[in-house]
Amino acid sequence: MTSTAPAPPAPASLEDLTRGLWRENPVLVQMLGLCPTLAVTNAVANGIAMGLATTFVLLGSSLMVASLRRFIPNEVRITSYVLIIATFVTIADFVLEALVPGIHKQLGAFIALIVVNCIILGRAEAFASRVTVRRAALDAIGMGAGFTAILLLMSATREVLGSGALLGHPLFGPGFEPWVIMVLPPGGFLTLGILLLLLAWRAKRRSLGGRSR
């Protein structure tokens, strides 16, 4: 599932930054990085930590790939990208372990699994390896922010419905019966499915409205 982006135009622009937020959102449009999107979004704190860690790795590896793009031989480029990404993930892993040990423990293996998050390798291959460092950085920030936003949306929905709380603070009175299923694995599939359903519904209404006008 690689995106077939056409050869990008030369100057750095605002478009590089905003593309990842909505129009080419990595999760909703490109369907990349689904494993972490579903696995760690049972609480808002986990979603934020995963989003920021992924953004950090994305930014670091994009900068590195873009600055080394003239030196990496074409034949071994994927291996080199993976090595670069794995290095940044190791850094993120240790940093999270030092700063927020509780969240690090909850995320567990999924921090290390950022290495195989297709968003990062996808951006390195399709974008960062062909453009200037500045454009690669803008793109990485945009994609990272788009990914984090979706994680935030999913985890807020799941935590509010599933535990009746947001960031650990209870929202409803004791009369609220939590929908436990939402914080369990099926809730992840269900939340993303419904999110995509709503998007498709909106797109359909838009196209119908356009035709009648």
Next chain:
Amino acid sequence: MSDLIWILVSALLVNNFTLTLFLGLCPFFGVTSKIATAVRLGLANVFVLLLTALCAWFLNRFVLGAAPYLRLISFIVVIASVVQVVEMAIKKWSPALFRALGIYLPLITTNCAILGLAIFQTNRGYGFWQGMAFALGAGFGLTLALVLMASIRERLEVADVPAVARGTAIVLIIAACLSLAFMGFAGLGTAT
């Protein structure tokens, strides 16, 4: 011995890689439109997972004691290269097997289930045979999930799905139902 069987059952059903740990979702959504393809991909996965467990055990036992911070990097590089080499060997010695599994092998290497297996195995401190049982359970669990999904999707072709739900949305909702069904196995308990 019962320890090994327990690890296998746990990885196969209770903590199914795809439906409860969300590992290997790309093939789960990407290549589950035909049962035959799903079976082959699943078997190729079993094979790569066994190789991975072997590599991870070897690295943990003999190499990484000296440099644990290189764990992630060496896992990725070693697993990817071993799979490549084995793929070449199969191509040379058994063209029939290569045709059955061939194109999937390199794709599988970048699957999160593979690295996930290596990391879980390390975190839980599995020995050699435990690692093998874990890989078998995880592999067949993945195959089970792929085949279940593929058989539902073959039926879905003739079903009347509302236009907005076609594509990934309906697949995700089916996955939610399957995952819900697998929650039932949680009553068996989990191996650590």
